[in-house]
Amino acid sequence: MSKTYEYVPEPALVKGNHDFKSLTALITDINMRPTPKGWYIAFGISNILLFVLLFSIGYLIWEGTGIWGLNAPAGWGWAIINFVWWVGIGHAGTLISAILFLFRQDWRTAINRFAEAMTIFAVMCAGIFPAIHVGRIWVIYWVFPLPNQMAMWPNFNSPLLWDVFAVSTYFTVSLLFWYVGLVPDLATIRDRIKSKMGKVLYGTFALGWRGSNRHWWNYEKSYMILAGLATPLVLSVHTIVSFDFAVSLIPGWHTTIFPPYFVAGAVFSGFAMVLTLMIIVRKIYGLEEIMTVDHIEKMNIIIMVTGSMVGFAYLMEFFVAWYSGVEYEKAIFILRATGPYAWAYWIMITCNVISPQVFWSKKLRRNVAFTFFISIVVNIGMWFERFVIAVTSLSTDFLPSSWGYYSPTFWDVITYVGTFGLFFTFFLLFLRFLPMVAVAEIKAILPQADPHNYDENGEYDPPKVEIPEPVKDSEQKG
Amino acid sequence: MSKSTVENNMYGVLAEFRNPKELVDAAKKINQNGYKKYDTFSPFPIHGIDKAMNLPKSKLGWIVVSHGLVGLIGSFAMIYFMMVADYPLNISGKTLLNIPAWIPVIFELTVLLSAFGAVFGMFFLNGLPKFNHPLFNSENFKKATDDGFFVCIESDDPQFDVEKVQTLLKDAGGTNIEEIYDN
Numbered sequence: 001m002s003k004t005y006e007y008v009p010e011p012a013l014v015k016g017n018h019d020f021k022s023l024t025a026l027i028t029d030i031n032m033r034p035t036p037k038g039w040y041i042a043f044g045i046s047n048i049l050l051f052v053l054l055f056s057i058g059y060l061i062w063e064g065t066g067i068w069g070l071n072a073p074a075g076w077g078w079a080i081i082n083f084v085w086w087v088g089i090g091h092a093g094t095l096i097s098a099i100l101f102l103f104r105q106d107w108r109t110a111i112n113r114f115a116e117a118m119t120i121f122a123v124m125c126a127g128i129f130p131a132i133h134v135g136r137i138w139v140i141y142w143v144f145p146l147p148n149q150m151a152m153w154p155n156f157n158s159p160l161l162w163d164v165f166a167v168s169t170y171f172t173v174s175l176l177f178w179y180v181g182l183v184p185d186l187a188t189i190r191d192r193i194k195s196k197m198g199k200v201l202y203g204t205f206a207l208g209w210r211g212s213n214r215h216w217w218n219y220e221k222s223y224m225i226l227a228g229l230a231t232p233l234v235l236s237v238h239t240i241v242s243f244d245f246a247v248s249l250i251p252g253w254h255t256t257i258f259p260p261y262f263v264a265g266a267v268f269s270g271f272a273m274v275l276t277l278m279i280i281v282r283k284i285y286g287l288e289e290i291m292t293v294d295h296i297e298k299m300n301i302i303i304m305v306t307g308s309m310v311g312f313a314y315l316m317e318f319f320v321a322w323y324s325g326v327e328y329e330k331a332i333f334i335l336r337a338t339g340p341y342a343w344a345y346w347i348m349i350t351c352n353v354i355s356p357q358v359f360w361s362k363k364l365r366r367n368v369a370f371t372f373f374i375s376i377v378v379n380i381g382m383w384f385e386r387f388v389i390a391v392t393s394l395s396t397d398f399l400p401s402s403w404g405y406y407s408p409t410f411w412d413v414i415t416y417v418g419t420f421g422l423f424f425t426f427f428l429l430f431l432r433f434l435p436m437v438a439v440a441e442i443k444a445i446l447p448q449a450d451p452h453n454y455d456e457n458g459e460y461d462p463p464k465v466e467i468p469e470p471v472k473d474s475e476q477k478g
Numbered sequence: 479m480s481k482s483t484v485e486n487n488m489y490g491v492l493a494e495f496r497n498p499k500e501l502v503d504a505a506k507k508i509n510q511n512g513y514k515k516y517d518t519f520s521p522f523p524i525h526g527i528d529k530a531m532n533l534p535k536s537k538l539g540w541i542v543v544s545h546g547l548v549g550l551i552g553s554f555a556m557i558y559f560m561m562v563a564d565y566p567l568n569i570s571g572k573t574l575l576n577i578p579a580w581i582p583v584i585f586e587l588t589v590l591l592s593a594f595g596a597v598f599g600m601f602f603l604n605g606l607p608k609f610n611h612p613l614f615n616s617e618n619f620k621k622a623t624d625d626g627f628f629v630c631i632e633s634d635d636p637q638f639d640v641e642k643v644q645t646l647l648k649d650a651g652g653t654n655i656e657e658i659y660d661n
Contacts, residue, residue: 020625153560162582207607216523222600454499
């Protein structure tokens with residue numbers, strides 16, 4: 001041994017020699033430049049898909065839920081799968097914006113705005129499915145406690161109603177949190193933009209923010225309280241989503257592991273989605289100095305951790321099914337791995353359990369192209385996880401005589417494909433008109449932002465990292 | 479006198495500082511000189527400026543707690559009214575007062591109301607939205623949301639005196655000192 005320890009200094013969060021002004025320009029110029037041609041092309045494609053969604057919803061309302069592949073015994077299919085998948089994706093945004101904030105993970109500032117936007121649009125996509133699956137959408141207001149002609153109230157003992165409250169609260173709080181973060185940045189654009197229309201619009205939404213430190217004082221408090229509220233909220237939302245399954249008596253669903261297992265899966269797929277989007281966006285908009293390879297590596301580590309948690313949950317499910325001694329419980333898990341849907345089960349295992357394990361290699365988790373590939377694989381895997389949970393338990397339940405094979409119809413598929421249109425339409429509008437990095441927050445993590453990094457005369461004095469001399473082997477022996 | 483009319487119309491004196499450190503030092507100095515009606519402006523929150531400006535603790539926590547309590551008690555009362563008092567529904571003989579099953583909704587509504595308190599309470603405490611402000615008359619002040627650090631001593635301050643304030647700001651290292659008028 002030549003030395004007993006090695007000092008690894010924390011790498012700079014923002015690469016390149018950026019100061020406050022250049023960061024403002026780098027980020028907000030994107031919103032003030034003329035719209036690039038590629039944006040119109042992407043927006044056009046998204047709009048077509050959005051139209052597909054609207055058309056398939058229109059036909060669903062016209063014709064009824066019979067156009068979907070649902071029938072006895074599988075009364076739940078793609079709608080709930082897509083709902084859980086989208087809402088799970090959304091959870092990464094809140095994790096980044098709230099939980100990493102509470103843990104003082106400063107690297108989050110490069111991606112939080114972006115991830116929060118993803119959350120909001122993903123929750124919108126998710127919310128569509130429970131709304132349209134009800135059959136008679138014109139009485140959807142029955143899910144809210146509104147006085148109606150029957151003098152009846154919604155059933156507050158039902159997990160499906162908890163879901164209504166959980167998802168709508170989650171959407172509202174995410175939107176508020178996002179907007180609070182946006183206000184100072186909208187003010188930045190208001191003060192920089194030349195067009196009159198832009199001044200009015202950004203000025204209106206900036207609410208007259210002027211960077212007062214008396215305001216920042218309340219603002220930071222508000223931000224921290226919101227982070228503190230959003231943290232239990234995000235855990236509760238996917239817990240309640242899992243209650244949709246776990247509170248029922250169907251074998252394979254009725255387990256106590258569901259809430260933590262769903263939350264881990266949600267974070268897992270959400271981080272993958274953030275990576276998918278981030279890797280494209282940082283390249284196109286030239287933000288590699290803000291969203292660095294270090295960020296990708298950190299996110300890959302989270303994917304690996306949550307992926308392992310999901311893998312562990314799969315194992316525990318099997319163990320508990322055997323340990324419970326319940327015949328139906330045992331049967332369903334064996335059927336998952338060997339039955340009619342074994343193909344879906346093994347896709348799930350490959351994508352969710354095996355694929356994230358490659359990130360033990362430092363080289364691979366810093367490889368951008370490879371990360372992009374894995375991020376897509378993970379999201380495919382997480383979609384199949386929900387497919388396996390929802391479909392296998394229903395199609396092969398207690399009575400073998402009532403077993404059946406569920407397959408989706410054309411309308412199931414295009415409704416799902418259409419939600420991508422909704423998602424990307426909003427996401428592209430966000431990229432075009434709103435600062436995609438939290439400008440004020442990323443300035444605050446520059447070393448220049450800390451008053452301690454200045455000398456007596458007010459000149460910038462960058463922090464020097466003192467690297468302790470490693471203890472020599474010979475000295476130790478001596 | 480002409481001077482007093484000018485002062486009546488005057489909002490305050492604005493000075494620019496180079497960096498967060500100078501802003502914190504200036505805030506300390508102004509505070510030590512006994513000024514009460516002044517403010518500092520920066521593109522991001524600065525660590526330690528609350529102490530330099532001697533800011534009182536934010537009242538936001540109390541607003542959030544009160545909203546949260548309204549959410550907690552209000553949602554419980556709502557569910558109790560709906561499930562027990564107004565339209566009791568016997569579902570296979572299960573108890574009507576089924577509190578464990580109500581927890582998810584009560585929790586969500588508590589969080590929702592608390593978040594409303596945190597966001598709207600913050601805007602309320604900050605006096606926002608306020609689309610027009612005398613400081614927006616200054617062209618230089620636009621930098622406050624980019625890379626500018628500013629101090630403004632307001633004319634409402636009991637010991638406000640244009641010359642004295644300007645000297646103080648200059649001594650503290652302020653540049654681009656300008657008088658801001660409310661018009």
